Amino acid sequence: MGRLTARERIALLVDRSTALPRTAPLSREALRAGPTAPPGASARSGVAPQPLNPADNALPLRSFFELGLWAADGMYAEAGGVPAAGVVVGLGRVAGRLCVIVANDATVKAGAFFPMTCKKVLRAQRFAMENCLPILYLVDSAGVFLPMQDEIFPDEDDFGRIFRNNAVISARGIPQIAAIMGNCVAGGGYLPVMCDTLLMTEGSGLYLAGPALVKAAIGQEATSEELGGALMHSAVSGTIDYREPNDELCIERLRRLVGKLGAGPHTPFNRTTPRDPARPADRIFDVVASGVGSAGVLHGDAPPAGATVTAADTRGSPDVTVGQYDVRELLAHLVDADSFDEYKAEYGQSIVCGFARLDGWAVAIVANQKKQVKPARGGLQFGSVIYVDSADKAARFILDANQMKTPLLFIQDVNGFMVGRDSEQDGIIRAGAKLVNAVSNSVVPKITLITSGSFGAGNYAMCGKAYDPRFLYAWPCAKYAVMxxxxxxxxxxxxxxxxxxxxxxxxxxxxxxxxxxxxxxxxxxxxxxxxxxxRGWVDAIIEPARTREVLALTLEAVAYVGDLPELRTGVFQV
Structure with missing residues (x-):
């Protein structure tokens, strides 16, 4: 078959019998048309690639959950565009083991590293480090994109950080295996060599400098094979561990090696037999769509007069405007039936907190309430707004979740904190600081889902990207801004x-x-x-209908982390 593309390699690598969720269709047209829209152009066209159907002889959606699919969308126009930042990243099950997979896409600028490529690979390494997941690199890259070297090379979160992470991951005992199936040149050569195990196919190259650069630098004539061919590194330098004739046999060997890995850390988290949700998981967006055109207010803007819901809207179109809804109804489509135990249900009602099960996993949920609520004292409280009482409640609940060793799921549909004289005098800044402290110092895994709005300090308080969620997802209709x-x-x-x-x-x-x-x-x-x-601020845009499926996989991914550190909050506002 010769050299394969990144997604063809992943298709051979992952188990075929598993059922991992897919991300939302990538093109704007597909997002508006819904999840059954046809795939868009290939990566070579400069249009961001989409997940393809198994019948297309490409990546089986049921086997691999791609993350960062939107990376670099609309960026680097001067270079002709860099679909998915030129690297495929995601979670895949290999020989029964859930792994992080990083595959350079040589159909995009020969797999060269752009700034967003670095950011995406670093995020993948963070998935592995935080969740103790084996990480597999399928290497096929021309190295740094030289016209932008000043934005890729020098800083603490640039290209060099990848190799630093290789060393740290290895020191933590997390398996790293690299397979070179193409070019691996210049500084990029350190990545595979710093892994635990290194495979290489014949016809590939691994060297700090290729023939042309060697001749220019020191005047020496040398072939690619002499400098860095698979046979040379296998028999002469001893750099690689396995030499393979082609991609297919290399991937076959890689699967066997993963199958021989020892067991990972234990899980400190609780799981029982899964139950279906009380309402169909694939109809979850009906709850949100039912609020379109209602009296609710979304991030300060009134819904347009005569707003209606179309079939495409119910799949989470970016153009949908969301009104009021009861977040408990949304949870009924998400968590296992009869598993939700709401915490302080009559207090701080603009945030709904509670313990539940999702695919059998115990999970602590912190969700913004979208509808107006009436507290025991005072007037109505707006939906999607954090008040003093709800901030206090959520902060305490987060501490309880840590005490019970239960992962946290934040469901964001938030405008921000309540303002005004009464709110300031009640201590909204103090209450907000308490909530931010609890979120920042929480030691259990945090997962964040943005269903609609994510605005200002509300994003921070509800575990936005700056607060270290292990994974952060959003629906296509989500919005993200200061106001x-x-x-x-x-x-x-x-x-x-x-x-x-x-x-x-x-x-x-x-x-x-x-x-x-x-x-x-x-x-x-x-x-x-x-x-x-x-820009990498969310890890995936997911179809609402697949939210439960994605979160179930994510809870598995964050589960096997061994013992948790002790919770420390420092000075805690009271």
Missing amino acids: GAAAASKTLLQLEIDTLRRKGHEPQDTELAALQQRITEHYETSMDIRYAAA
């Missing part, structure tokens, strides 16, 4: 007007309208969850 578009665009417009006036120019109405439109369009683009995913 909503309406409020932000008004503020930005006023700043533009002030700048023009300082220059002695008084803008006319037509000019103001054009400015407003430009500012709003730019801000709305940056709020889109695809913008966030392109």
Whole structure:
């Protein structure tokens, strides 16, 4: 068969009998059309690749859960685009063992490393380190993309950090196996060599400098095989452990080696026999869609008049506007039937907390309540807003989850913290600080799902990316920003007007309208969850119908971590 593509290699590597979830379709058209939309263009076209059907002789969706599929989307236009950042990353079961898989995509700029490629590989290594998962590298890369070397080479979270992580992962006893099935040149050569086990196919190259560079540097004539061929590294330098004639046999050997790995750490977490949810898992978005056009308010913007729900909307279209809904109804589609024990149900009602089971795994849930609630004292509280009482409750619940050694699942649909005189006098800053402290210092695994809005400090308090969730997912309709578009665009417009006036120019109405439109369009683009995913701020955009499936896999991925460290919170606001 000759050299295979990255996804063809993964298709041979992973077990065929497993059923891992797929990510949401990648193209904007596919997102609007729903999960049955046809695949888009190939990686060679410069359009971001999609998960393909098994019938397409590509990656079986049921065998591999791809992460970071949106990486670099819309970026590096000057280089022609870099679909998925030129590397395929995900969770796959190999010889029965759940592993992190990293495969360079040589169909994209010869597998060269761009800044987002580094970020994506570092995130994959973090998946392995935090969750004690074996990590497998399928290496086929031309090394650093030289025109952008200044953005890839020097910093603490750039290219060199990958090799540092290789050493740390090895020191922690987490298995690393690399298979070179193509080029592996310059500094990139250190990655496979720093792994526990190294395989290499004939016709591949592993060297710090190729023939042309060697001749230019020291005037020596040498062939690729002499410098870094599989036979040379097998018989002369002794660098590699296994020499294989082709990709297929190399992957076959890799599967056998993974099958011989010793058992990983034990799990400190609780699991029983799974039960189906009380309501169909694949209809979870019905709960959110039922709120479209209601009296609810989403991130400060009223739903458009006459808003309706289409068939595409119920799959989580990026264009859907969400109104009020009861998050408990959403949980009924997500957790095992009759397993949810709500914590302090009548107090701090704008955040719903409770212990449940998901696919049998015990899980502690912290979820924003989308509908308005009526506390025992005071007036109505808005949905998606964190109040003093709900912040206090959530902080205490997070401590309880750590005490009980139960992983945390945060379900974000949050506008931020309540503002105003009454809220400030009640101590909203103190309560918010307490919640942020609890989230920051929690030692049990944290998983975050963004179902709709994720705004401002609410993102922080509900375990946004800065607070170390092991995995962070979002639905296609999710939004991500400091504040909503309406409020932000008004503020930005006023700043533009002030700048023009300082220059002695008084803008006319037509000019103001054009400015407003430009500012709003730019801000709305940056709020889109695809913008966030392109920059690695979320790990995957998932179809709502597959949320339970994805979270079940994720709970398994975070489970086998051995003993947990002691919880310490430092100074805790009271």
